[in-house]
Amino acid sequence: MADAASSVQGLKREDLPDLEGVFQLVEGAMGFLPNSMLIMARKPGLVEAFAGLGALVQGPSSLPDEIKRMVAFMASRAAGCVYCQTHTHHQAANAGIGADKLDAIWAYETSDLFSEGERAALRVAQGAGQAPNAVTADDMAALKQHFTDEQIVDLVAVISMFGFLNRWNDTFATQLEADPTAHAKAHMAAHGWDAGKHAG
Structure with missing residues (x-):
């Protein structure tokens, strides 16, 4: 490359x-x-x-696994890391999150597939994945209406861990592996996915 x-x-x-x-x-x-x-x-x-x-x-934690997986994908997509978007979408699908929900995730604010709690979590993930951070006090207040402080710590921990991975893999142009690449070609390409610099 x-x-x-x-x-x-x-x-x-x-x-x-x-x-x-x-x-x-x-x-x-x-x-x-x-x-x-x-x-x-x-x-x-x-x-x-x-x-x-x-x-x-x-x-395991009190924060639902589905929320963790969707937040990981949203934060990685907001950060622009194709490697991590591919991994998190692949892992979310493997965990049983429906294709229709994953397809609609970028329209979470208006799609009836998402609860108000999920919207609040995804809004924070989207804002936190950007640089500079775009999370507002109102975003955090909305999050507190649906999650405990401990769950919010878990949620931000997921976002923060992927913040490291987003920068690591985007900087190194880490090559994508066969399994997540095949998944992305089948399920993400129609929504603009391209391996780009991460292609093997």
Whole structure:
């Protein structure tokens, strides 16, 4: 690829036996090993720390998993990271969120597929994914009408974790893997998806 950012390549999994346990956990959760982690492997402690953060942020909590997954996609789309949009859409579909709802997610303010609580969460994710941050006091007040403070912390933790990933993968032009690419071609291309610099 011509992009200068792509000059930092991921390491080979077979050359990283000390990280294989972490890789297996991530692969078990996602269905594949993301190339982003093979770039992170140049700093092994980052792989371990980030895998731990991901397990905590995306693990069980009182915030519904469907909300977490939609928020992850919305924040990544608002940030413009195609790699993370592809992953989060793929993972949301695998978790059972209907194609009709995912297709309508950018019209969440008017679509009758979304509850008022979901609208409040997606509004914050959309605003927080932008730079500068566009979340308003009114957005947060609306969120508090539907979620506890603990759930709001969980929600912002998801957005913030993907904020790191959005910048990581957009900067490195991380190559998309086969499974999420196939999903995006089948379910996202009609809505303007293109792998761009993340194509293999």
